[in-house]
Amino acid sequence: MDNSTACCCSELADTAIIGMGDAEGMDERVFETLDLVRNYGDDKWWLYASTCRACGQNWMIAQEERIHDNYCLKRIDWQTLNEIVEHSGWPDDFLSYENVLRLGREAGYVATFLDPKSPALVETAQDLRRARPEISIEDVAYALAIPTKQAERLFKA
Numbered sequence: 001m002d003n004s005t006a007c008c009c010s011e012l013a014d015t016a017i018i019g020m021g022d023a024e025g026m027d028e029r030v031f032e033t034l035d036l037v038r039n040y041g042d043d044k045w046w047l048y049a050s051t052c053r054a055c056g057q058n059w060m061i062a063q064e065e066r067i068h069d070n071y072c073l074k075r076i077d078w079q080t081l082n083e084i085v086e087h088s089g090w091p092d093d094f095l096s097y098e099n100v101l102r103l104g105r106e107a108g109y110v111a112t113f114l115d116p117k118s119p120a121l122v123e124t125a126q127d128l129r130r131a132r133p134e135i136s137i138e139d140v141a142y143a144l145a146i147p148t149k150q151a152e153r154l155f156k157a
């Protein structure tokens, strides 16, 4: 098999949202050839950079497995990867979990929680507010893809 067809990189948009365990198995096919290069670490546990071993394409990836269960991938050039590896200089696209959640929402890949006060929702709502104290209830509701009333209740004991 020639390398150009051995991976999915050329099929993906420059910023791609892929649902975990989607019906076509897209996530499995994409990640089959991606090797982890660097984790962001610290408090941004969702963020890392990978390189495709088939075609050499570099990707920055946010693994959003708390709410909507999506991967967000951004195509990056080698200079950007180098900046990440050498200086921990990450592009700001996925630095905010709120942004990562919004990307999933905008792509229409959202989760529905049976428990309206699921711990994942409660904890994420608190994290969103910690990351951006002035965040509005509407913004929390949008990111979590829940009604505003439900978002309000997440902050009540």
Ligand SMILES: [Zn+2]
Pocket (backbone or CB within 6 Å): 007, 008, 009, 010, 033, 052, 053, 054, 055, 056, 057
């Ligand atoms: Zn590739």
